[in-house]
Amino acid sequence: MATAPTTLVIATKSGIGASLAKRLRDRGDSVLHTDPSLDLADASAVADSLRSLVGSGTVDRVVLAAIDPSAFRAAPINSLTEAEWDQAAEYSMRAAFVALQQAYEVLADGGRVILILPTVATTGVADLVPLCTAVEAIRVMAKAVARRWGARSITVNTIEVELAAFMLGDEDATDVVMPVVPVLGQSALPPGSAIDDVLGLVDMLATPAAGAITGALLVADRGTVMQP
């Protein structure tokens, strides 16, 4: 009998990664979820955590949705201290590197890595320079590892969603401070559930038919930001 696929979700405590983990678990998938308090830029802590979760086995899918919340605070760059810049921009890049590096150790051959990011870097947003900087870095880091890990038939792809969907996932917005993001386009499609949109793409990327898709960017924003 075939073993059910296992998904490892590396995500912050709220937002789309946490919501996705819950939705996968609710429908009966085998889901491993890192402790939301884990310092993702601490390589040894992440390695210990993943090994503790996965044991001696492997996982079939890794979903990474981990932007440090400090990146969502809107502020002009010249108002930031160096420590604030580091936390808002560079911490998430370090975390992405460590998470990807350590995930590689527990991924099965033919596994799927899916990063979820907000669309902000595609257009750029004033007062969110650290966030846009981090997102573009992580997106291209994913492309580079897609090239590296292809020999093991591991695919690495990125799904981008609107910032609000990334920050909130399925949650109520009442206690989350949202940065004011200028409207840079209208969605072509009627409003819908971002988490459903992402779940559909995660499932699609897990199918054998998607085995040739790697290094790709899939934008699930209902046609708001269309790539040139």
Place this chain on the structure above:
Amino acid sequence: MLVTGAGAGVGRGVSAAFGAAGAIVGIGVRRPEAAEETAADVAAAGGTPVILRCDVTIAEQSAAAIAQLVVDYGRLDAVVHNAVSGRSSEATDFENTTLEEWEDHSSVTVRATWRLAVQAYPHLQKTQGSYLLMSSPAGIEGSERAPFYSAVKAAQRGFVRALAREWGPDHIRVNSVAPLAISPALENMKVLEPERVKRIEGLVPLGRLGDPETDIGPPSVFLCSDEARYVTGQTLVVSGGRFTSL
């Protein structure tokens, strides 16, 4: 204007191109003795070279370099951030390396990109000047061999798009160039592995790697000039057609 990492390669060539445009070129280098050839190029091209000690990972040095230009010449019209980590041409073993290697790349290409912007902002605001980042095609397509270099160069592109919107109301333009050019490492390779260089050149529709001064310099000068006054938030790929789908 200030060019960082101006002692060799693209930084040297771009400095000479700005010299040809008549600029006062602050040649930012970690070791001033390494800037003499660039200074000679700038002067020969018709510009005014100013050698500045500017290790961009040291906040005080980049602040002092900018301050010296403003004090001595009264204005700052452009900053070109070209400096990269000394390990940028090395392969990165992503699966086994450590955060120390990441820090080597990030401190020069990400943190200094932010810091130079903050330090230059009041001066560029006065001149409605320009901030130009030397990114890379690797920062768009992702390089198997250089995942860290790719990521930090991509970071610059995200930075450019966002900061162009943030500084637009001040009429400061923010752009980047993604060049494919002869570097000191490739010059060495030409001698040691000429066939490998020929293979690389064979991938370029124009049949050669770019010359830092005559191929990469002029588009860089253009982006910092009034001719490009309506261009901001962009990355110009200058690669002889090598990268066409970015």
